[in-house]
Amino acid sequence: MKALQVCGKPVKTNDDGLVSLTDMFKAGKAANLVQGKQDPSNWARRDGRHFIGFVGAQLNMSERHIYATSRGKSGGTYAHWQIALAYAKYLSDVLHMEVNEVFARYKSGDVTLAAEIADKAAPKDAEWLARRVQGTVARNQLTSTLAAHGVAGKGFADCTNAIYKNILGGKKSEVCAARGLPKTTNLRNVMNSDQLIMTAMSELVAKKRIEVKNQRGNQACADSCDHAAHSVAQLMNVRP
Template sequence: MTDVPDFIVRNQTVRFTTDGLARLNDVWAAAGAPKNRLPADWMRLPTTNRLVNALLEKSTGKSHNWTDSEVRSVHYVKHGIGTFADIRLALAYAEYLDAKLALEVREVFLRYKAGDPLIADEVLSRATAEANEWVARRAMGRVVRNQFTNELHTRGVSQGREYAICTNVTYERVLGGPAKALKAAKRLPAKANLRDNLNVRELAFIAAAEALSVERMEEEDSHGFVQCHAATNASATVIGRAIAADRLARKKAK
């Protein structure tokens, strides 16, 4: 439903849309699902209407004549799914349901906005093994990738085409082809994020090559695209050959 991280309050997951709107039905469930206090009931209250209007005025700079898209940016109902609303409305709804709940929601949301890594760990402790693996892949790939691209940037490699060439030489030496070919082999759309679709082993191999590339660039004091590309190629080749040699040895041993 969403690419925006959810958070958990009172063992209830509060889900978000990709636009960052909270599902009020989840907040209602966290409050114990009180009768006659459903999101739809709250949305009909005059006080809620004034709050929505104030939020729309602040976000659009207009006092009336809001378009459907402007209203939907603040709240909307999807029949059979739930009521979705701006986090400020969600906090107001939580306070309407239960003052203590409102404080808990506010605290969790502030931790989320501050990037508190413990929130992610708390969510993952309740998640499936598959979800934990997916997050682990994302985190590992992101950390090493950032180190690699930061090193390229520091050493004068231009973002864009030169970054892509350095990345592709790693893919070619370690996984057997450039990003375009790997996406095609995995039947991914051209604009798909390849790293999000690599398995744990593939990511580990790429991470090892990029980490070694950073180390080599530091030791050789590489400068500019040509030298950094050469260092990346050399490091990726070492990792690729080591993987191939191990696979061949295991095959012969059978």
């Protein structure tokens, strides 16, 4: 999951782009801004109920696509960014203004936001963020190559799982189950620095192999991803 910074605290978003209202409430609480205010679950059942329904109607989406709860380490209440802004407004004028500014920069793709987060992070966290960003670049390059070489539908997931099996020891669903993580977890957000590096290396090697051999289609490209990740795992002496 991606993490924003609100009142100096991380606020996660999940793979569906929903924002953690739980993290927002914790950030406001730490800054003494939310005294007497409802936590996300109570707010959603009471004061926020009408607005959540309104957002769903306007977007023609069911509630489960704009508001969700999950358990586990990365669990909590997640909601569409419009709902997140409404919740921030309910909690505090100060929090509302800061969240508005952060989301304006986030939605516009302001890369300096990530740089500011890195500046405030501990050295170990800053190193992880650097690896995560590098991994995003490698992932985007591989995805573009896969699309250009005829990969479609579940073929993208098959290619990703071919890499995960060598680096993490199983497909995404298997790793999430083994670690007790929600199925929607972005595994890259729970990888350590070494795993991020190996995943990025695998994706770059797979991209090059597919292009040089001009491999096409779901199966051929998934095989290349498997071959690349296996080679990287052997090189790093990894036994998932």
